[in-house]
Each structure stands twice: as C-alpha cells, then as structure tokens.
Amino acid sequence: MIPASFEYARPRTVEEAVGQLALAGEEAKVLAGGQSLLPILRMRLAFPELLVDVGRIPGLRGVRTDGDTLVIGALTSHHDVVHDPLVRRHAGLLAAATATVADPAVRHRGTIGGSLAHADPAGDVPAAVLALDAELVVQGPDGRRSVPAREFFTDYLQTALRPDELLVEVRVPKADAWGFHYEKFQLSAQAWAVVGVAALVRRDDGRIVESRVGLSNMGPTPVRATACEEALAGADAAPDAVASAADSAAEGTRPASDLSASAEYREHLARVLTRRAVLAAADLT
C-alpha cells in the first residue's frame, strides 16, 4: 500500500531536528533507516503528519572508543555494526546479535538507534544492548541525558524517549574479558526471534565469575534473566551447573502467546536456549 500523506523535513543538525520535533509534538516521527517505520506506514498502522529524516545528520554514524567505552552513533547501520572491527573486538555480542537481524538489504538501511527506539521486544539488538549494560544517550531541547539500557525499555514498543528527544549514541562498556554468544530461535530465515538469548560470561579457570543474560521476546520488553544470572555467579564452569542455572531462565518473565508459540513453549525455549548460549559463551561446547 501507499502511505498516507505526510510532511517531510531533513534537518542538518541534532538541534534543528529536536526543534522540529518539539514544534510538532506527538504528530511527528523520526525517520532513520525506515526499516520499521516505512512498513508500518505502508500498512497504514500509523499516520504521522511530519517525518523528520535524521538520516543525513553528520556525526551520528560510526564507531569510536572513549577510554573503556565503545561509542556507537545511533545512525550506524546494522551492516556497519556487524563489520566494524572495534565492535567485533570490544562488543562481539552486539555484532553477533545484529548479524541475525532480518536480511542483508534491511541491515544496509536499518540502524542501531532505530532498533532501540522502536523497542520491539522480539528484536535482537535490544537484548544484546541490555546484556552489555549499555547507556543510551538521548538529546532533547534541554541538552543530553544518559539512560541505562535497563531503564530505557518501558513497555511494548515504548521507551524512555520523549517525543522531542533523539537517541544520539549508544555507549557500551568494553567487554573484552567476556565470552559471548547470541542464540536465536526462529521459524524461518529472515524471521524475528520466537525467543532469543544474549549471553555474556566471565570465567576464571574452573568457575563462572559473572554472567549477564538478555532475553528477546519473553515479555513486553527485552528482559534480563536475573535468577539465572544469580545462579551462575560462582558456579562450576561445567555443563551440569550451567544446565541447572539455565532452568531458572524464564523466572519472572511474562511471554506472550501468539501464532508462533504459546507462552509455555517460550518459557521452555528460554531455558533451552539459555543453556546453549551460556555454554557457548563459557567456551564449554
């Protein structure tokens, strides 16, 4: 279908974009890669009066380091995240999760900022960013503020972003010392995750020191498998200990039942996929 009419603005700076958003209020939508927004407009599920195309604002694209932090511009495409040497070295989990998003053409256009702002709980990027304990930097009329990933996702497709704020960068603490793995269960190629598990594990020889496990599609927002993380802290780095910790992966989650899976099946998947992801992240496979 053809989208309903809208006005179009192409600001050249973040300040200009934020000004246009503030003026238009709820009637405006940010356009980044368009890989979530344009399908929504084509299906006439939304009717914004103004699209603010931030796609050409300089400085919002690319990856750099700032001490122990990796700084990823919100407009960096999925394709660039997957191939960036700094991301691969310091946040391999993010590259691994992003590589499973959609297909190459969607990854050429879609951006990390768009994935996070869209906040689909079935998305692969939000769970990885959550496991990496990233900070999301947003800019509004009053300047910048930083929101921890744990506080960013507030409800189904809802975030801490205000209508006049732009997500500008994602700050990821370098995770060089962590093993990682993203395990995605999907019903067909190019499909969204039925359930996805983003795991980070830090171990010394025989023990798991610490772990962080992010879950996709196990509730209205991406969530951390807190009970499982606690059970893994100090556990033997051995398949049995990991399997028993992974049994608690679905605790506290609220998965939906839909055409792809029942809630019960999603809980089962969370346990199985968490076991696989943690074993791989701990180098126990």
Place this chain on the structure above:
Amino acid sequence: MTRISVKVDGTAYEDEVEPRLLLVHYLRDRLGLTGTPVGCDTTNCGACMVDLDGKSVKSCSVLAVQADGGEVTTIQGLASADGEWHPLQRAFHEQHALQCGFCTPGMIMAARDLLRENPDPTPEEVREGLEGNLCRCTGYMNIVRAVLAAAAEERRHQAPEPGAVAEHAEPSTAGSGAPV
C-alpha cells in the same frame, strides 16, 4: 512536494515528488523502469531490490526523497552498453534459475551485492546472502547454482591466475571465457 535529483542506471533525473512516494513507485511509475517489481506489502520478499549508493536495498521501503542525491542501479542497468548481459543474468538463464521470473530482478541484485563482498562464496553463504529474497517457484536450488556459476565466471575474468581455476580446463584469457 519535494525536489529530488537522482541518477538511475546512469541517467540523471530531477523531479518534484510527494514525500510519501516510495522509491520503487518512482522507478516504475515516474521513470517507467518496470523491471523492478513489487511483490509484497511487508518488506519481506525482496522482489523490489535495487542498488542505492553501492548497497542493496528494498526499494519498497525507501522513500524517493531518501534517495535524493544518490545513485540507483536497477536490473535494467546491469547489461553493458552494447547489450551484453551481466554474468549473473547469463548464469540465471543458463542454469534455469527462474520460472515465472517475478523474483529474478531482486535475486540478481542481491546476488550482485553478495559477490561484491564475497567473490567466492560457499553454497551456504549464497543462501544467507539471498535470505531477504523469496522465490515461490524454483525451490532455490538452481538459483544457488547460478550464483556460484556467475561467481566462478567473474573470478575467472577479473583475476586470471594460472592453475587457480580447477573447474575450467582451458587457460583463461580475458574475454575468451564467455559461454555460448
């Protein structure tokens, strides 16, 4: 209305367009380049794939205004000026990689993008590279075969390394390898 200028298959255009105009409709309805079809409403099928500034994109999910200042290549821009087909076009023809042909323009554009990044893919990598393209007819086997055949031919043309091309018995010299 918004003014855009784009280069499509080597020709420069300037137009006034509604912001909501999709790139694929601009190509088809305004420029008459109907080689690029629309196959779905959900950004899933890949039939509409074109190259925008050196990268494959689904032109049903890009606004024409987003392509402003850019360079687009469609399936209709692949053959050389004298009409000689692109190796991928030839390979799809020879390997029977199409039946109805609706997915073919997108398949070829996606495959072209894949081979630019990975000139020597495995069958598995070809399947991953074509993940965003659906074919209702062929079952994909011959599509994968065609992409591998085109890859081999392009490698043979670009870097003739003696002894490095096991599948071709005769030594290859530029221009001599075109299949009949």
